[in-house]
Amino acid sequence: MSAVYRFFGLALIASATCTPLLAAEPDRTVEIIVGASPGGGFDRTARAMERVLEEGIVNQPIKVTNQPGAGGAVALASMNRHPGNMHYISITSPNILTDELRGMSPLKFDSMTPIATLVSEYLCFAVSTKSKITTAAELVASLQNNPEELHFGFATTPGNHNHVAFAQLAEVVGFDVMKPKTVVFKGASEAVTALLGQHIDFSIAPVASFAEYVRSGDVRCLAVSAPERMGGAMAAVPTWTEIGYNVVYGPFRGVIGPRDLSADQIAYWEESLKKMSESDAWEKEIVDNYWSANFKGHAETLKYLSTERDVLKASLTTLKLLK
Amino acid sequence: MSTIEFLASGIATALTGWNFAYVVIGAFVGTWIGMLPGLGPSTGIALLLPLTYGLDPTGGMIMLCGIYFGSMYGGSISSILLNTPGDVSSVITMLDGNPMAKRGRGGAALFCSAIASFVGGTIGLIALTFLAEPIARFALRFGPAEYFALMLFALVATATILKGEAVKGLIAIMLGLMVATVGIDLQSGAPRFTMGSPNLFDGVSLVAVIVGLFGIAEVFTNTGELMARRWGKVQIAGRLWMDKNEWWRCRFSFFRGSVIGFLVGIVPGAGGAVATLLSYAAEKRASKHPEEFGKGAIEGVAGPEAANNASVGGALIPLFTLGLPGSSATAILLGALMVFGIQPGPQLFVENPDLVWGIIGSLYVANVILVILNIPFIGIFVKMLKMPGAPLNAIILMLTLTGAYSLNNNIFDVQIALAFGMLGYLLRKASIPSAPLLLAVALGGTLEQSVRQALSLSGGNISGLAPSLIAAAFLGLSILLVLLGTLKPVIGLAHRIKPSLRTSIGPGKV
Numbered sequence: 001m002s003a004v005y006r007f008f009g010l011a012l013i014a015s016a017t018c019t020p021l022l023a024a025e026p027d028r029t030v031e032i033i034v035g036a037s038p039g040g041g042f043d044r045t046a047r048a049m050e051r052v053l054e055e056g057i058v059n060q061p062i063k064v065t066n067q068p069g070a071g072g073a074v075a076l077a078s079m080n081r082h083p084g085n086m087h088y089i090s091i092t093s094p095n096i097l098t099d100e101l102r103g104m105s106p107l108k109f110d111s112m113t114p115i116a117t118l119v120s121e122y123l124c125f126a127v128s129t130k131s132k133i134t135t136a137a138e139l140v141a142s143l144q145n146n147p148e149e150l151h152f153g154f155a156t157t158p159g160n161h162n163h164v165a166f167a168q169l170a171e172v173v174g175f176d177v178m179k180p181k182t183v184v185f186k187g188a189s190e191a192v193t194a195l196l197g198q199h200i201d202f203s204i205a206p207v208a209s210f211a212e213y214v215r216s217g218d219v220r221c222l223a224v225s226a227p228e229r230m231g232g233a234m235a236a237v238p239t240w241t242e243i244g245y246n247v248v249y250g251p252f253r254g255v256i257g258p259r260d261l262s263a264d265q266i267a268y269w270e271e272s273l274k275k276m277s278e279s280d281a282w283e284k285e286i287v288d289n290y291w292s293a294n295f296k297g298h299a300e301t302l303k304y305l306s307t308e309r310d311v312l313k314a315s316l317t318t319l320k321l322l323k
Numbered sequence: 324m325s326t327i328e329f330l331a332s333g334i335a336t337a338l339t340g341w342n343f344a345y346v347v348i349g350a351f352v353g354t355w356i357g358m359l360p361g362l363g364p365s366t367g368i369a370l371l372l373p374l375t376y377g378l379d380p381t382g383g384m385i386m387l388c389g390i391y392f393g394s395m396y397g398g399s400i401s402s403i404l405l406n407t408p409g410d411v412s413s414v415i416t417m418l419d420g421n422p423m424a425k426r427g428r429g430g431a432a433l434f435c436s437a438i439a440s441f442v443g444g445t446i447g448l449i450a451l452t453f454l455a456e457p458i459a460r461f462a463l464r465f466g467p468a469e470y471f472a473l474m475l476f477a478l479v480a481t482a483t484i485l486k487g488e489a490v491k492g493l494i495a496i497m498l499g500l501m502v503a504t505v506g507i508d509l510q511s512g513a514p515r516f517t518m519g520s521p522n523l524f525d526g527v528s529l530v531a532v533i534v535g536l537f538g539i540a541e542v543f544t545n546t547g548e549l550m551a552r553r554w555g556k557v558q559i560a561g562r563l564w565m566d567k568n569e570w571w572r573c574r575f576s577f578f579r580g581s582v583i584g585f586l587v588g589i590v591p592g593a594g595g596a597v598a599t600l601l602s603y604a605a606e607k608r609a610s611k612h613p614e615e616f617g618k619g620a621i622e623g624v625a626g627p628e629a630a631n632n633a634s635v636g637g638a639l640i641p642l643f644t645l646g647l648p649g650s651s652a653t654a655i656l657l658g659a660l661m662v663f664g665i666q667p668g669p670q671l672f673v674e675n676p677d678l679v680w681g682i683i684g685s686l687y688v689a690n691v692i693l694v695i696l697n698i699p700f701i702g703i704f705v706k707m708l709k710m711p712g713a714p715l716n717a718i719i720l721m722l723t724l725t726g727a728y729s730l731n732n733n734i735f736d737v738q739i740a741l742a743f744g745m746l747g748y749l750l751r752k753a754s755i756p757s758a759p760l761l762l763a764v765a766l767g768g769t770l771e772q773s774v775r776q777a778l779s780l781s782g783g784n785i786s787g788l789a790p791s792l793i794a795a796a797f798l799g800l801s802i803l804l805v806l807l808g809t810l811k812p813v814i815g816l817a818h819r820i821k822p823s824l825r826t827s828i829g830p831g832k833v
Contacts (some may be wrong), residue, residue, distance in 0.1 A: 037369055037655070037658070038369055038372040038373055038655070038658065038659075038662075039369075039372060039655050039657070039658015039659050039661065039662055040658055043658070043662075044658075044661060044662060047376060047662060064373070065732060066731075066732065067731060067732045067733060068525075068731055069521070069522060069524065069525050069731055069733060070507075070521040070522070070524035070525060071524070073521040073524070074521055074522060074731070074733060077521065078733075102512070104507075104514060104521075104524075105521055106521075107521070148782070151780050153776075157507065157509070157512055158510070158511060158512035159512055181779055181780050181781075181782055182779065183467065183510070183775075183776040183779050183780060184509050184510050184512075184776075185509075185776075186509060186772070187654070189591070189646075189647045189648055189654070189657070190591075190592065192646075192647060193462065193463060193465070193591055193641075193645075193647050194466055194467070196463050196645070197462075197463035197464060197465065197466055199466030199467065199780065200780070208666075211666065211668075212646055212666050212667070212668020212669065212670060213646075213668060213669060215668070215670060216668060216669035216670050218669055288664060288666075321512065
């Protein structure tokens, strides 16, 4: 018996010396638990990851499981039931921070292992092309002079990225964020319907939600919250910074693992995701979805999350969603 | 190219090589998925979407469309035979389809639903083909106030499906509206009745409510019958398919249902549930024997089934012309388009005509295939009714719980389904109908949020509820329906009191 053990022991040492790449590596199927239904935003990110990672970056099969609910919190909770297990990862966004700050969810980033940030989605401030408002300056003037007459609608929940971007404009410009008549829609397409039908005056949403309507001439994007001009259908749209207001905000999409991942396990994923984000296939996903590449590794992501928490805290207070 | 040429090339695409195989596979798999309790078109497409990820966009979308129509057929089969609807839009089919099955006319109900689905589906598609461009922008007229008015009208129409004591129906509706308030409130972001559980943040899963109230409650009831040795096997009465009288009774229902279904389908977000409900109400009003509704009136199957499938054609109009989904099922199709790398929007028809017309063509093909696939199976499906009670119960229970789990991969939904199963059983014992409860759960969320959105936009001014002719018309119709409903008994009462007044205070005594 002991001879057998010794043999395996030797074999292990041998294999370890032969592949000195990384100490931790998945040895069976990796599961990406997605907190959205098939076809939703998180799902598309995960499927894109699956495609790119399986092409020689991760040597094990990858499986995407959909577990929608509570803006992703249900999926994260279920991932977190596998502490220290690198075979479970998930996609995340600032929603979790918002829930944490508002005390809605027991789940915190600190109780999981943020691995990397992949992309940012910048936001578009949009009106119908039939609207009287045709420039960002006119929108700002209305917000300052007659905010009660403006109807503002967005999806999907109060205090989310769209709402936060609005609060940040209010902080910079100095208007009362509570004055415009504000409605929340269940989904991005309901908000677009209301905007096209002129039931609301303006809306804020990730660029991808409006790009097709900008191309068709139904929607006018007044400004984007990106640090620099975007491409494609958005090439003609100024950034808020260009206009003179420092509003740069884009919710991130990142990858997160369960709690208690070892340094080696984190390093493995960090390395793999970095390779993924440098691939051509990923580049195409970024262009197709109007994302902006924004890769950050583990340490940087942690730093980023704590600044993001402060930003959100300030904006949620402006929106009177936090005391 | 003219519309006809586009359509011909679309049908040709759908009939070519692998695409044809995808339609057939989709229709077949969709039917079987749809038969599972709680799994209807939207859940069926969502579950099977990942299967198509490897296909090319046209092939993948064609398969999904097969699944779409297939699961609608399948949903009515379980409604009729097992008293367990696949989704909210086949609840109405159950109201008369299941009593028909219990009377031995299950074959006729299935045949009628197949024909109605075919007629409705085809009329909806023809309307989609020729009317998509002219009415593309109609959907945009629906803002929060219009939604509220439409949902209110639908809820008032729910009263027409009530039989027996109206109070019990109202109790069911109120319970449903209460369940609909669970979850994070859209306007304020505050959690309501979630008991601190993130599982309830998105509200109670509709699928869990459906399988609980119907599937599991049915198992409990059946078990009671079995234990009391009252379990009777159903014998097929008369012809397996529809007889002459049945054809004659629903000859107009197919077309009425199709028109109503298509029109409701155009409105984004209204979907099949409202279409079937309004069609049922229309059938009951048009019928010479409204008292038979709820006890197995074949028009109650024909109209709503036609409406349900015709609404697909309507719902695809805002999807194809504006990139806006008209129902939960088309919302998943929209997601699927994006997965295939196509950005749906107002340019879709212009920039991807081959894809769009391929999808439309495949729907025509799927519709025909489903009739051919399903009618020969009716004889086999009906044999399900002859199954001994104990194994049938076990099968229903397994399928319902699987259905509840599979959508969100969350055991919490199974627990909710079991809780609603017990509630459903108690409601049956108290003869409180479950269908209005479910409809109220399904409509309640939009009803509440849209009234609040409308009032927010008007700054709290009540006039904000009727800013347009559409909203005013639906509000007016709702008020009219309520008045008709309440005045009738009052007038009846007055008639009954009068003679007694005459006898007690007769002329002789004065």
